[in-house]
Amino acid sequence: MFKRLAEAGASVAITVDGKQVAARAGDTVAAALIAAGIAHCRTTPVSGAPRAPYCLMGVCFECLVTIDGVGSRQGCLVPVRDGMAVETQTGKREAGR
Amino acid sequence: MAASDYDVAVVGGGLVGVATAWGLAREGCRVVVLDEGDRAVRASRGNFALVWVQSKGLGLPEYAGWTIRSSNAWGGFAQTLKEETGLDVSFQRPGGFHLALSDRELEARANILKRLHNQPGIVDYKTEIMDHAQVARMLPDIGPEVVGGSFCPIDGHVNSLRLFRTLHTAIKARGVTYLPSHRVEKITKEGGEFRLATEHGEIRAGKVALAAGNANMRLAPMVGLEAPMRPERGQIVVTERLRPFLNHPVVTLRQTDEGTVMIGDSKEESVDPAGLTIGVSATEAERAVRQFPLLSNVNVVRTWSAIRVMTQDGFPIYDESETHPGAFTVCCHSGVTLAANHALTVAPMIARGALDISLVAPFSARRFHVQAAG
Numbered sequence: 149m150f151k152r153l154a155e156a157g158a159s160v161a162i163t164v165d166g167k168q169v170a171a172r173a174g175d176t177v178a179a180a181l182i183a184a185g186i187a188h189c190r191t192t193p194v195s196g197a198p199r200a201p202y203c204l205m206g207v208c209f210e211c212l213v214t215i216d217g218v219g220s221r222q223g224c225l226v227p228v229r230d231g232m233a234v235e236t237q238t239g240k241r242e243a244g245r
Numbered sequence: 246m247a248a249s250d251y252d253v254a255v256v257g258g259g260l261v262g263v264a265t266a267w268g269l270a271r272e273g274c275r276v277v278v279l280d281e282g283d284r285a286v287r288a289s290r291g292n293f294a295l296v297w298v299q300s301k302g303l304g305l306p307e308y309a310g311w312t313i314r315s316s317n318a319w320g321g322f323a324q325t326l327k328e329e330t331g332l333d334v335s336f337q338r339p340g341g342f343h344l345a346l347s348d349r350e351l352e353a354r355a356n357i358l359k360r361l362h363n364q365p366g367i368v369d370y371k372t373e374i375m376d377h378a379q380v381a382r383m384l385p386d387i388g389p390e391v392v393g394g395s396f397c398p399i400d401g402h403v404n405s406l407r408l409f410r411t412l413h414t415a416i417k418a419r420g421v422t423y424l425p426s427h428r429v430e431k432i433t434k435e436g437g438e439f440r441l442a443t444e445h446g447e448i449r450a451g452k453v454a455l456a457a458g459n460a461n462m463r464l465a466p467m468v469g470l471e472a473p474m475r476p477e478r479g480q481i482v483v484t485e486r487l488r489p490f491l492n493h494p495v496v497t498l499r500q501t502d503e504g505t506v507m508i509g510d511s512k513e514e515s516v517d518p519a520g521l522t523i524g525v526s527a528t529e530a531e532r533a534v535r536q537f538p539l540l541s542n543v544n545v546v547r548t549w550s551a552i553r554v555m556t557q558d559g560f561p562i563y564d565e566s567e568t569h570p571g572a573f574t575v576c577c578h579s580g581v582t583l584a585a586n587h588a589l590t591v592a593p594m595i596a597r598g599a600l601d602i603s604l605v606a607p608f609s610a611r612r613f614h615v616q617a618a619g
Contacts, residue, residue, distance in 0.1 A: 193486040193504060220485055220544050240504045243386070243487045244539030 150182050162232040169234075177223035177234055178204055178211040189213050189223060190237040212237060219245045251277045251422070253595065254441055254450035256429050256464060257457035259289035260405070260580035261554075261587055263412040265456050268592020270419035277448060278416065279441060282426035288458050289580060291551020293481065293507060294405035295494060296582045297341065299372045299397035303360060305560045306367040307607035311586065313368055316399050318585035323403070329418060332411040334403045335502035341400025341494045342384065344391050344536050351393045358395060372397040386490055388538040394495075402494045404502050405581050412584075424448070429457075432467040434569050439468075452571040454595055456587075458554040461562075461576045469568030471610045472576050473557040478517065480525045481509035482533075483547040484540065491537070498533050506540065508533045512553075521550045554578055557613065563591060563605040571598065574610070 157173030164186060171180035178201035181189055188198035190212050201211035204224045211223035214235040219242065223234070255266045258280025269276045298316050302309030316338070323336035345351035355374050362369060376393045383396070416423065424445075431442040432453060441448045453468060455461050461472035486504030494500075497510040511525045526548050534541045554577070556562055561577035573595050577583055594600045 218542055240486045240488045241543075243490045243506075243537075243543060 152183055160228045160230050162228050162230075162234055164234045165236055166233075171228040173228075175228045176204070177213060177215060177221075177226045177228055177232070179224075180228050181211075181213075181223060181234070186236075188236070191239055193240040196239060214245065217245060251275050251448070251450040253277075253452045253454055254279060254439060254448055255454045255456055256432075256441070257455070257460070258413075258423065258425065259287065259456070259458055260292075260409055260412065260584055261289075261458065261575055261577065262454075262456035263409070263416055264580075264584040264587040265454055265575050265592050265595070266416050266421050267412055267419065268588035269454075269596055270416060270421050271588075272593050272596035274596050275420075276416070277422040277424060277450065279427040279429055279443065279448060280423065280425045281428045285428075286459070286552050288552055288554045289409050290406065291479075291481070291549060292405050292553075292581055293479070293499070293509065294402050294408075294501070294581055295341070295496065295499065296336065296338065296401040296403060297496065297579070298370055298399050298582075299341065299343065299395060299496075300357065300361070301579075302364070302367060303357065304558070305607060306364040308560050309361070309370065310368045311561070311604075311608070312579070312582060313370060313399065314590070315583045315586040316401070318589055319401065319403075322585040322588060326408075326411050326415055330411050330414045332407060332414060334408045334411050336401065336403045337502075338399060338401030339493050340383075340396055340398040341402070341496065342380065342394045342396050343496050344380070344387070344394040346390050346392065346532065346535055348392055354395050370397060370399060383493060384491070384495075386537050386539050388535055390535045396493075400494065402499050402501075403581060408581065408584065429464060432464065432572070434468070434572070439569075439572065452573070452595060452598070454573045454575055456575045458576070458580075459552065461574055465574055465576075465610075468572035469566040470564055470572060470574050471613070472562050472574055473610070473613055474576075475514075475555050475557050477553040477555045478511075478513040478550055479509060479553055480511045480513075480521060480529065480548065480550045481507055482526050482530050482545055483507055483549075485544045485546050487543065490539070495536070497529070498536065505546070506533075506543070521548060554580065560612075561608045562610045563600060563608045564610050565600050573600070 160171045169184045188200045199210045212220045213223045215221045252274040255278045301312040427443040439453045459474045459476045462474040465472040484506040491500040509529045564574045566572040
C-alpha cells in the first residue's frame with residue numbers, strides 16, 4: 149500500500165522481533181514498520197485487538213513498541229538508528245521492560 | 246409519584262449514599278437518592294480504592310473494630326452485588342503493606358502500631374513489622390532502599406469506580422429513585438415528615454439520611470445535627486496497564502485488577518479539586534520508584550487530584566437527631582472500606598428508625614463537645 153519516495157535516505161539496519169528490516173535514514177520506527185509491510189505492531193492490553201501506527205504524530209499512542217528493551221515507546225516519535233532492536237508488544241506491558 | 250411517597254430520602258449519591266440507599270431498599274424501604282449535578286465534587290470518583298484496616302483506630306479504638314467488621318463483611322457484600330447486577334467489583338483481600346524507605350520510617354511505623362495496640366479495648370488485627378527479607382518474600386520486586394514494612398493480613402482493595410457503578414446499578418434494579426441535579430438547599434420537618442427543598446421542587450420523606458460527604462457540614466445543622474469536616478486534597482498518579490506484578494496492595498501504591506498502577510497518598514489542606522501540583526505528583530512517583538524500581542520507565546497515563554471527605558478527627562459520624570427524630574448522619578472518610586457496614590449494618594438501623602448504640606455510640610458527633618481535661 150505504501151511506497152517509498154525516490155529520494156529515500158541511506159539504508160539503516162534495524163531488527164524487528166529479531167528479524168533484519170531495511171530502514172532508511174530519517175525514518176521513524178513507525179515509518180520503518182509500515183515500509184516493511186508489518187501489519188501490526190502490538191495487541192491491546194484490554195481486548196487483545198491488533199494495532200498499527202495511525203496518526204504518526206505522537207497523539208494516538210497506537211504505535212507503541214518495545215525499543216532496545218524499553219516497552220511502550222511511541223514508534224512514530226523515535227528515529228531509527230543502526231542496530232536498533234524493535235519488538236512488537238502483546239497485551240499488557242511487563243513492568244521493568 | 247407524589248412527592249411524599251418515600252420512606253427515606255438519602256442526601257448524597259456518592260459511595261456512602263448509594264451503599265446506604267441499597268441497604269435501605271433491601272429492608273423494603275421506598276428510597277430516593279438526591280444527588281448534585283455534574284459539577285459536584287466527586288470524592289467517590291477520585292479515591293484510592295483500598296479496603297484498609299491497618300492504622301485505623303489510633304485515638305478511638307472502637308474504630309478499629311468497626312473497620313474490621315466491614316472488612317470481614319466485604320466478601321459477602323461483593324458477592325451479593327455480583328448476584329444482583331452481574332458486575333464484579335474485584336474485591337481482593339490478600340493482606341496489605343506499609344513500606345518504609347529508612348530505619349526512621351520503620352521505627353515510626355512500629356511506634357504507631359504499638360500505640361494503637363496498647364489502647365484498651367482494641368481488637369488485635371495482627372499487623373506485623375517485617376524486615377527487608379521478609380517483605381521481599383511477599384513482594385519480590387521491592388528495591389534495596391526498602392528497609393522493611395508492616396503487613397496486615399486483612400487489608401484489601403477493590404475496583405472502586407466499578408463499585409460506584411455497581412451500586413448505582415443495584416439501587417436502580419431495586420427500585421430506588423435517583424435524582425441528579427437535586428442539590429438540597431433546605432430541610433424542614435413538618436407534620437411528621439421531612440421536606441427537602443431543591444431547585445427542582447420539594448421532596449417529602451419520612452426519614453432523612455445525610456450522606457453528602459463534606460457537604461454534611463452544611464446540611465446537618467438544618468436538622469439539629471452536626472458534622473464538623475476538614476476536607477483534604479490528595480493527588481494520584483496512574484500508570485499504563487502492566488502485567489500483574491504486585492500481589493499485595495501497598496498503602497501508597499496498588500496494581501488494579503485492570504493492570505494500571507495507582508500511586509499516591511498525598512495530603513494537602515485544600516478544597517480546590519482542580520489544583521494539581523507537579524511537585525506532589527513527582528514526590529509520589531519518586532518514592533514509588535524507590536519502592537519498586539521496575540516502575541522507573543513505566544509510562545504515566547493520568548494524574549488527578551481529588552478532595553477527601555474528612556471529619557475533623559478523621560473518624561466516622563453516625564447520629565440520629567434529637568430535635569428532628571428520623572434524621573440521621575452517615576458520614577465518614579472511608580466510603581470504600583466501610584461500604585459493607587453502611588449497606589448491611591447502618592442502613593437496617595435507619596430502616597428500623599433507631600441506631601444500635603452498642604455498635605455506633607462511639608461515633609456520635611457529641612464527642613466533639615467533650616471538654617478537655619484540666
